[in-house]
Amino acid sequence: MRMSEGVEWALHTCLNLSWVESGEAVPTARLAEFYGLPAAYLNKQLQALARAGILSSTTGPRGGFRLARSPEKVTLLDVVTAIEGAEEAFRCDQILRHGPGGRQDVDYRQACVISQGMRKAELAWRTELAAQSLADIRATVERRQPSAPGQARSRLAAGAA
């Protein structure tokens, strides 16, 4: 059970966009070059982030992506959900329905003790993801690596090499 590589790309790209304070839209090609990522595939992740309201996209010759809301209001859970979907990781096909005494009118995804235990754990994971915002991540990066914001700005801002 693994997330797609798009989650790593999306998280780093959102973080970098949080440093482009001018609010200008950054083209996909420039975002892809930053880490040497395939632009077409990165663009799919950026579109998913836009659909989730994390990025806003503009079209046209000066088009691209920017953060749609402040980094305080984007959590790790928001980004993971935008890329991976909101579906639970534990797959419950309600096999209890086919066992002795199984009932068709019971939703075992809710009623089954095993499903409940698995959901409890998943909730702990989601809660921890939701507790960490892009602003939190950014503050830690800036403390540890003060050159990071400038590097992002100089590579991503308009007129960058």
Place this chain on the structure above:
Amino acid sequence: MRMSEGVEWALHTCLNLSWVESGEAVPTARLAEFYGLPAAYLNKQLQALARAGILSSTTGPRGGFRLARSPEKVTLLDVVTAIEGAEEAFRCDQILRHGPGGRQDVDYRQACVISQGMRKAELAWRTELAAQSLADIRATVERRQPSAPGQARSRLAAGAA
């Protein structure tokens, strides 16, 4: 990002085996019939549980599977790991290595703030899975559905219909 259906099968099968107190080995066919599961595919999950030391298997005409340790000593995390592997769900391909200032001698899976945040959340999930044993699940099921142990025994024990 979803687990395989084998996790649900494995958890329910381990729970049922915990009620077969005679310690006898239950053949795969009988375990599969319990929920109408495909025997060959269930057998793959049972083999994985055996490799993880959760079940023990015996071959021969009276062969099959039984719990290898007491239900107190089997956690949800043990079963999930046996079926899904121990790999982290967040895939970190260390794209920072290819960004500005990226270093080849740094392990960004450890050093990257985003990786650390993702790992923290995953640890919360694993901790919660590890906090729930098969014995805990079994006690809750027995309280809510007192007929469950008898149903499992009568269907799974030797000479069962």
